[in-house]
Amino acid sequence: MKVTVVGATGQIGTQLVPLLTRTGHRVVAASRASGVDAAIGTGLGEALRDADVLVDVLNAPSTEDDAALSFFTGTSANLSGAARAAGVQHYVLLSIVGVGELPGGYMRGKLVQEQTVAASGVPYTVVRATQFHQLTDAIAGSLIVDGEVRVPDAMIEPIASADVVSVLARLAGEPAADGVLEVGGPERMSFADMAAAVLASRGEELPIVVDPDATYFGIPIRRDSLVTGPDAEHGATSLREHLAQFAT
Numbered sequence: 740m741k742v743t744v745v746g747a748t749g750q751i752g753t754q755l756v757p758l759l760t761r762t763g764h765r766v767v768a769a770s771r772a773s774g775v776d777a778a779i780g781t782g783l784g785e786a787l788r789d790a791d792v793l794v795d796v797l798n799a800p801s802t803e804d805d806a807a808l809s810f811f812t813g814t815s816a817n818l819s820g821a822a823r824a825a826g827v828q829h830y831v832l833l834s835i836v837g838v839g840e841l842p843g844g845y846m847r848g849k850l851v852q853e854q855t856v857a858a859s860g861v862p863y864t865v866v867r868a869t870q871f872h873q874l875t876d877a878i879a880g881s882l883i884v885d886g887e888v889r890v891p892d893a894m895i896e897p898i899a900s901a902d903v904v905s906v907l908a909r910l911a912g913e914p915a916a917d918g919v920l921e922v923g924g925p926e927r928m929s930f931a932d933m934a935a936a937v938l939a940s941r942g943e944e945l946p947i948v949v950d951p952d953a954t955y956f957g958i959p960i961r962r963d964s965l966v967t968g969p970d971a972e973h974g975a976t977s978l979r980e981h982l983a984q985f986a987t
């Protein structure tokens with residue numbers, strides 16, 4: 740099949756393009772670097788010509804509320820229109836577990852993105868993934884205040900980005916579900932345990948304190964906001980296996 744990956748130069752895209760190619764698909768790797776701008780709409784017709792499948796792994800260049808909301812609103816509208824015009828038979832979109840309930844411009848942008856794709860008339864599958872292992876270092880770092888790690892009283896279920904890539908590649912070869920698939924890591928843990936594992940891998944020791952006012956990058960979360968439901972798929976790679984690669 741011909742598969743167009745938009746966001747091909749990103750963290751997910753750079754793993755997905757070679758995997759799809761090894762699987763035997765003809766792959767078009769699209770991003771601004773290849774002359775395709777999904778925010779403006781330039782190059783989309785050519786990138787999607789004769790494509791059977793579109794995989795959207797774009798990310799907003801800025802996570803600032805208004806910029807991210809505008810980016811995901813605009814790119815999903817442009818991509819949906821171009822995919823419909825090109826006769827694409829499956830639009831696979833990577834989203835985030837919890838977007839339906841989480842506030843903030845970035846999360847609202849991801850929800851608008853999902854809703855736009857679902858309403859586009861193009862057969863689709865939304866893959867909602869949990870936080871990537873690769874993000875846990877930044878999450879733990881963001882929670883350090885005055886020499887303490889102040890964590891929300893919440894659970895997290897990190898997944899290896901490579902495990903997300905495997906799911907996206909598999910779905911690209913399957914018919915559209917016209918629905919949402921949740922994908923999480925092999926284990927759920929408290930933010931406190933996640934932060935302790937990250938600090939241990941860095942050889943750092945700091946007190947870890949549960950703080951009811953602590954947030955996830957400024958977003959207030961409930962205990963289960965970031966974890967999958969009962970029908971989710973789970974990646975195989977644990978956070979400890981991921982962190983062991985970087986242990987000091």
Ligand SMILES: NC(=O)c1ccc[n+]([C@@H]2O[C@H](COP(=O)([O-])OP(=O)(O)OC[C@H]3O[C@@H](n4cnc5c(N)ncnc54)[C@H](OP(=O)(O)O)[C@@H]3O)[C@@H](O)[C@H]2O)c1
Nearest residue numbers: 746747748749750751770771772776777778797798870871
């Ligand atoms: N990080 C997590 O824990 C996590 C968890 C669940 C879901 N997700 C979702 O996963 C998705 C992919 O994340 P990622 O980390 O792979 O992103 P990333 O590394 O930031 O890559 C973003 C990609 O988008 C492209 N891009 C940006 N603006 C563009 C534009 N106007 N037109 C065309 N391409 C553009 C970039 O390429 P150019 O700069 O060359 O254009 C790049 O290829 C995101 O939507 C995110 O919400 C992330």
